Amino acid sequence: MNVFIIGIGLIGGSMAKDIKRLYPHSTIYGIDSNPSHLEEAMALDLIDVKASYDDLDKANVVIVSIPVDGIVTEIPKILEEINEECVVFDAGSTKATLCKGLEDHPKRRNFLACHPIAGTEFSGPSAAIDQLFQGKTNIICEIEKTAFKLQEKALELFQQMGMRIRYMNPEAHDKHIAYVSHLSHISSFMLGKTVIEKEKNERDIFDMAGSGFESTVRLAKSSPAMWTPIFKQNKENVIETLEEYIQNLEDFRQLLLEDDYRGIYNEMNNTNKIKKILKGIPLNK
Amino acid sequence: MNVFIIGIGLIGGSMAKDIKRLYPHSTIYGIDSNPSHLEEAMALDLIDVKASYDDLDKANVVIVSIPVDGIVTEIPKILEEINEECVVFDAGSTKATLCKGLEDHPKRRNFLACHPIAGTEFSGPSAAIDQLFQGKTNIICEIEKTAFKLQEKALELFQQMGMRIRYMNPEAHDKHIAYVSHLSHISSFMLGKTVIEKEKNERDIFDMAGSGFESTVRLAKSSPAMWTPIFKQNKENVIETLEEYIQNLEDFRQLLLEDDYRGIYNEMNNTNKIKKILKGIPLNK
Numbered sequence: 001m002n003v004f005i006i007g008i009g010l011i012g013g014s015m016a017k018d019i020k021r022l023y024p025h026s027t028i029y030g031i032d033s034n035p036s037h038l039e040e041a042m043a044l045d046l047i048d049v050k051a052s053y054d055d056l057d058k059a060n061v062v063i064v065s066i067p068v069d070g071i072v073t074e075i076p077k078i079l080e081e082i083n084e085e086c087v088v089f090d091a092g093s094t095k096a097t098l099c100k101g102l103e104d105h106p107k108r109r110n111f112l113a114c115h116p117i118a119g120t121e122f123s124g125p126s127a128a129i130d131q132l133f134q135g136k137t138n139i140i141c142e143i144e145k146t147a148f149k150l151q152e153k154a155l156e157l158f159q160q161m162g163m164r165i166r167y168m169n170p171e172a173h174d175k176h177i178a179y180v181s182h183l184s185h186i187s188s189f190m191l192g193k194t195v196i197e198k199e200k201n202e203r204d205i206f207d208m209a210g211s212g213f214e215s216t217v218r219l220a221k222s223s224p225a226m227w228t229p230i231f232k233q234n235k236e237n238v239i240e241t242l243e244e245y246i247q248n249l250e251d252f253r254q255l256l257l258e259d260d261y262r263g264i265y266n267e268m269n270n271t272n273k274i275k276k277i278l279k280g281i282p283l284n285k
Numbered sequence: 286m287n288v289f290i291i292g293i294g295l296i297g298g299s300m301a302k303d304i305k306r307l308y309p310h311s312t313i314y315g316i317d318s319n320p321s322h323l324e325e326a327m328a329l330d331l332i333d334v335k336a337s338y339d340d341l342d343k344a345n346v347v348i349v350s351i352p353v354d355g356i357v358t359e360i361p362k363i364l365e366e367i368n369e370e371c372v373v374f375d376a377g378s379t380k381a382t383l384c385k386g387l388e389d390h391p392k393r394r395n396f397l398a399c400h401p402i403a404g405t406e407f408s409g410p411s412a413a414i415d416q417l418f419q420g421k422t423n424i425i426c427e428i429e430k431t432a433f434k435l436q437e438k439a440l441e442l443f444q445q446m447g448m449r450i451r452y453m454n455p456e457a458h459d460k461h462i463a464y465v466s467h468l469s470h471i472s473s474f475m476l477g478k479t480v481i482e483k484e485k486n487e488r489d490i491f492d493m494a495g496s497g498f499e500s501t502v503r504l505a506k507s508s509p510a511m512w513t514p515i516f517k518q519n520k521e522n523v524i525e526t527l528e529e530y531i532q533n534l535e536d537f538r539q540l541l542l543e544d545d546y547r548g549i550y551n552e553m554n555n556t557n558k559i560k561k562i563l564k565g566i567p568l569n570k
Contacts, residue, residue: 117495137492166492179480180494184501189552190533191472192559194526195464197533206562207422207451209465210402214566216469218500221560224553228546235541241479242538246531248475248482253527256520261513267474268509274477275506277491281499 001026004051004059006074007066008032008041010119011091013128015063015161016046021130022160029055033066040125056081061157062088069229072098079107087150089114093177094233095141095170103145112154113141115173116163117181121221134162135282139177141170178237183245185219185227186238192220286311289336289344291359292351293317293326295404296376298413300348300446301331306415307445314340318351326410341366346442347373354514357383364392372435374399378462379518380426380455388430397439398426400458401448402466406506419447420567424462426455463522468530470504470512471523477505 003019005012008030016028030047032038041047056062059082064071071092078088079102089112092098099113118136120127138158143151158165168176195217231238255263288304290297293315301313315332317323326332341347344367349356356377363373364387374397377383384398403421405412423443428436443450453461480502516523540548 117493119495119497121497136495139493164492176484176493179483180498183479184476184498186534186537187472187476188501189556190530190537191469192556193533193552194468194530196556196559196562198464198526198529199461206566207449208402208424208461209562209566210404210421211566212404212406212504213465213469214563215500215503216473217559217563219497220553220556221563222553224550224557227553228550231541231549232544232546235544239538239541241483242534242541244483245475245479246534246538248478249471249527249531249534252471252475253524253531256516256524256527259517259520261517264516265509265513267478268505268507268512271474271477271481271505272509274481274502277481277494278499278502278506281491281494281496 001060002029002058003027004029004031004056004062005047006031006062006064006078007070008037008046008125009065009123010127010129011116011132012063012065013041013044013046013125014118014130014132015065015091016041017128017130018133018161019157020045022157029059033070037125044125044128046125046128053077053081056086057083059083059086061153062086064088064090064092067226067229068092068094068098068233072101072233075102075111076105079105079110082107082110084110085150086110087112087146087154089154091116093181093230095139095173097233099142099170108145109147110150112143112146112151113170114154115139115141115177121218123223123226131162133158136163137166138163139166139168139173141168141173143167174234175237178234178241182230182234182238183241185222186231186242187245188217188219189222192217286345287314287343288312289314289316289341289347290332291316291347291349291363292355293322293331293410294350294408295412295414296401296417297348297350298326298329298331298410299403299415299417300350300376301326302413302415303418303446304442305330307442314344318355322410329410329413331410331413338362338366341371342368344368344371346438347371349373349375349377352511352514353377353379353383353518357386357518360387360396361390364390364395367392367395369395370435371395372397372431372439374439376401378466378515380424380458382518384427384455393430394432395435397428397431397436398455399439400424400426400462406503408508408511416447418443421448422451423448424451424453424458426453426458428452459519460522463519463526467515467519467523468526470507471516471527472530473502473504474507477502 028047029049029051116138313332314334314336401423
């Protein structure tokens with residue numbers, strides 16, 4: 001099996017690790033706009049061959065794991081190069097713009113729109129993790145637009161990687177993911193900013209911050225190059241979630257100003273039920 | 286050594302575990318307003334004896350690890366009961382109200398105001414952790430108001446537990462801790478609230494949420510009974526940090542509305558330096 005991975009970072013690199021383990025006779029071709037990432041992926045033995053779009057005609061599977069602005073512009077070009085039996089899938093955090101852009105593509109049936117909910121705040125080939133996808137959800141959009149045999153091929157790979165599959169339409173995906181992923185990143189980045197701005201003497205933060213702070217600002221380490229196009233493509237949903245979040249913070253502030261501590265207790269107590277929800281989220285080992 | 290622990294939860298219970306290990310000949314007396322916590326602490330072997338304030342005259346060390354409203358009302362009473370050689374310290378997340386309230390107490394010199402920056406989102410005796418305080422910062426306020434010999438006694442204990450000591454005045458403590466701890470909790474609780482409100486079908490959250498979401502809302506599992514009095518006692522600082530945080534979120538929203546993606550990139554890129562700061566925070570093993 002010839003597997004092409006376009007974008008050898010955290011997600012592409014982790015897929016490479018799984019595929020090498022699950023399909024030892026496969027050959028993994030790497031394509032990356034950053035030559036040093038490609039060198040690093042070779043050195044880390046994530047890929048077997050450095051490749052280019054000219055080699056795509058021999059691909060059986062193409063995985064596109066690049067920032068979402070690149071996904072939208074590159075997938076039409078990739079589809080032009082592949083053979084009829086090849087399946088192409090992405091791993092981007094937005095789906096509506098991509099699916100809309102591909103709806104009239106002559107090779108639409110070779111593409112499967114995917115979003116594996118997996119990752120860390122790190123990026124690049126060295127961030128790749130063994131069995132990253134074990135127990136994680138992979139959201140697939142517009143499954144019916146992909147050729148049946150190519151659906152089967154991709155689903156077998158996902159199953160071998162241990163993923164749980166969930167089907168959604170692209171608009172529902174983008175709306176829900178704004179709440180459970182995109183908003184968390186903004187909340188974390190702005191929390192980090194608020195503290196850094198105030199605490200110019202970084203030694204003070206370092207000494208007084210505990211694991212709770214670390215947890216809430218962990219996502220503020222994420223890559224701006226990856227996240228800027230996500231916010232751009234999902235602008236409307238993100239603004240809606242952000243406005244609701246700001247309103248809830250305003251309400252909390254108002255309770256404090258009014259010394260309504262019973263109200264504050266109730267706000268926290270009602271939100272404690274998040275415990276039950278969080279229990280179901282698989283974490284990286 | 287007779288050690289009394291008032292409030293056998295995460296912090297008191299973890300202190301008990303350390304003291305049992307470090308001072309095997311000590312006797313640990315537990316006092317808790319919740320009888321089932323006291324039973325649980327006995328069953329978990331955190332304490333040796335169930336006690337009451339009437340027994341406090343035989344204490345060498347008293348650790349007060351209860352919510353901060355209780356700390357303010359109980360410590361004056363506890364100081365009345367202890368002998369002259371006994372040191373009493375607390376572990377509360379606010380310091381100004383407490384220190385102000387005790388400034389004219391006849392036994393002020395028997396008290397040491399402490400805030401060990403350690404813990405998890407869990408509470409109760411079963412949440413106690415071995416060596417929780419190893420490598421963690423303990424902030425001590427108004428050290429000069431504690432009798433020298435009693436300072437020494439407490440500091441030896443903290444050193445044995447592996448804590449790093451930092452001295453601050455109570456007002457500076459409350460101001461800085463609002464940024465690196467109290468604000469994180471509000472941000473997390475309100476993020477949890479925003480998502481729960483929107484996603485009435487909890488199955489959707491569960492399936493689409495990843496480890497990033499888990500990390501940012503982890504603190505929303507925290508105890509409302511512990512956190513309500515913290516927000517009350519540190520109201521002014523908390524409101525200030527909250528207003529700055531809301532303003533930063535508003536600014537981010539404005540950049541999105543204006544399609545200023547270069548601005549959004551820069552916001553995230555500037556905040557990425559939090560990486561360097563977070564590297565220094567000791568996490569629980």
